[in-house]
Amino acid sequence: MRGIWLLAALMALAACGTAPAATAPSTRYEADLTVLSNPQHGPQLCAFVAESLPPQCDGPDIIGWDWNAVQHSAQNGVRWGEYHVVGTWDGKSLTLTEPPRSAQRGDAPADPSRLSTPCPKPVRGWRPVDSAKATDRSMEAALARARTLPGYAGSWLDQSYLEEIDGYDPQDRRDVERYANDPQRLVLNLRFTGDPAARESAIREVWGGALCLSRAERTEAELRALQERASKEIEGAQSASVDERAGRVEIGVWVVTPELQQEIDEKYGTGLVVLDGYLKPVGS
Numbered sequence: 001m002r003g004i005w006l007l008a009a010l011m012a013l014a015a016c017g018t019a020p021a022a023t024a025p026s027t028r029y030e031a032d033l034t035v036l037s038n039p040q041h042g043p044q045l046c047a048f049v050a051e052s053l054p055p056q057c058d059g060p061d062i063i064g065w066d067w068n069a070v071q072h073s074a075q076n077g078v079r080w081g082e083y084h085v086v087g088t089w090d091g092k093s094l095t096l097t098e099p100p101r102s103a104q105r106g107d108a109p110a111d112p113s114r115l116s117t118p119c120p121k122p123v124r125g126w127r128p129v130d131s132a133k134a135t136d137r138s139m140e141a142a143l144a145r146a147r148t149l150p151g152y153a154g155s156w157l158d159q160s161y162l163e164e165i166d167g168y169d170p171q172d173r174r175d176v177e178r179y180a181n182d183p184q185r186l187v188l189n190l191r192f193t194g195d196p197a198a199r200e201s202a203i204r205e206v207w208g209g210a211l212c213l214s215r216a217e218r219t220e221a222e223l224r225a226l227q228e229r230a231s232k233e234i235e236g237a238q239s240a241s242v243d244e245r246a247g248r249v250e251i252g253v254w255v256v257t258p259e260l261q262q263e264i265d266e267k268y269g270t271g272l273v274v275l276d277g278y279l280k281p282v283g284s
Contacts (some may be wrong), residue, residue, distance in 0.1 A: 002197040012039075014195065015168050020161050026088040026219070027089070027281055027282075028086055028087065028088055028281070028282045029087065029094070029277075029279035029280060029282065030084065030086045030162045030279065030280060031084070031085055031278055031280065032082065032083070032084050032085075032103035033045050033046060033047070033082070033083070033085065033103070033278065034049050034081070034083075035056075035065065035082075035083050035100070036049070036055065036056075036080040037065075037078070037079050038056075038078045039077045039078075040075060042061060043062045044057070044058055044060060045059040045062060045085070045094060045253075045254075045278075046059050047059055047238045047239065047252065048238070049080075052073040053075065053093060054073075054076055054080065055078070055080055056078075059254075060093050060094060061092070061093040061094075062087070062093065062094050062095075062096065063093055063094065063096065064087070064095055065096065066094035068082065069099065069100075078215045081091065082102070082103035083100040083102065084100060084101050084102065085100050085106055085263055086098045086282060087282075089254070089255050089279060091255075094263060098100035100222050113195040115156050115158050115159065115245070116158055116160060117158040117160075117190075117212045118212065119187075119212035124195035126158075126161075126168050126185075126187050126210040127210060127239055128184060128209045129204075129206065129209075130208025131184065132208060133208025133209070133226060134183045134184050134204065134207075134208045135183055136183055138183065138206055138207050139183050139188060139207065141206040141207070142188060142190075142206050142207035143155055143188075145202060145203060145205075145206055146190045147220075150192075151163055151192040151216075152191075152192055152221075153191040153192055153193055153218065153219050153220055153223075153247070154190075154191045154216065154220050154242075154244025154245065154247075155188070155189060155190050155191065155244065156245055157181070157187070157188060157189065158186060158189055159181070159185075159211070161182070162179055162180060165179055172276040183209050186210065186211065187210040187211070187212055188208065189211065189214065190211070190212070190213055191215070191216040191244065191245075191247075192213050192214075192215065192216060193215070193216050193217065193218065193219055194215070195215075196213035196214055196215050200213055216247050217247055220242070221249070223242045223248070223249060224242060225242045225247065226249050226268070226272070226273065227241070227242050228240075230249055230251055230273050231251065231271050234251050234273075234275075236253045236254060236262070237251050238253060238254070238278070239251070239252060240251045240252070241273075248271060249268075249272065250273075250275075250276050251264075251274070251275050251276065252275075252276050252277075252278060253275050253277055253278070254277060255277050255278075255279050256275040256276065256277035260275060261275050
């Protein structure tokens with residue numbers, strides 16, 4: 001009996017030693033996107049939607065979708081709607097882990113006051129040096145001239161003056177249309193490689209409003225070339241754009257992992273090409 005007990009104990013210990021370790025729960029992702037199915041494919045997530053009637057798009061499949069459980073539009077065999085979805089990702093499809101609900105995306109305009117200026121603020125504040133040349137036409141001329149100068153790397157408008165307007169609501173289209181883009185109050189930002197100050201005289205010939213010239217590492221042309229290259233080389237790229245202020249290329253993919261971004265950094269240079277996932281980890 002003692003031998004049988006010892007044998008049983010050893011077998012139990014061996015079983016404990018070979019049992020598979022508990023695995024951590026899979027990462028859950030979420031997004032507010034259009035879901036669409038048609039006679040050619042089942043329910044799929046859409047990064048972009050062709051504005052036809054019915055609309056058209058394609059993307060990764062959604063596992064566990066039930067059109068009978070959600071409100072949706074339908075026409076000619078096409079079903080679609082905008083939803084907040086949560087699920088796990090296997091690299092090709094999203095498996096729902098909870099019922100979808102209405103998307104939270106709004107159609108409010110972007111806040112034009114969020115873009116800032118890297119130059120130090122003058123003692124008397126940002127103001128025109130020649131009000132006669134601080135007009136919409138003058139600004140268009142300045143932008144056109146900047147693009148022809150050596151080392152042009154980008155441009156944007158700093159409209160932080162909007163924050164000083166009592167009652168201004170950046171989500172109200174009427175307020176944006178009324179107050180934004182005032183050439184007498186905004187700061188025209190131009191970025192160049194090399195010495196930006198060397199371009200000031202050419203810009204001041206046509207622009208008399210507030211002006212900030214700052215230095216960039218790469219020209220706009222270089223970033224555009226990198227954008228085209230990366231969009232072709234990165235598997236699963238859904239979109240590509242240039243962030244002139246940050247001096248980088250942004251590539252839209254379905255899911256970004258630290259390992260994937262590290263691979264991109266090693267290939268193109270740290271921070272030069274940044275991945276942006278449509279599906280974000282829950283709670284991020």
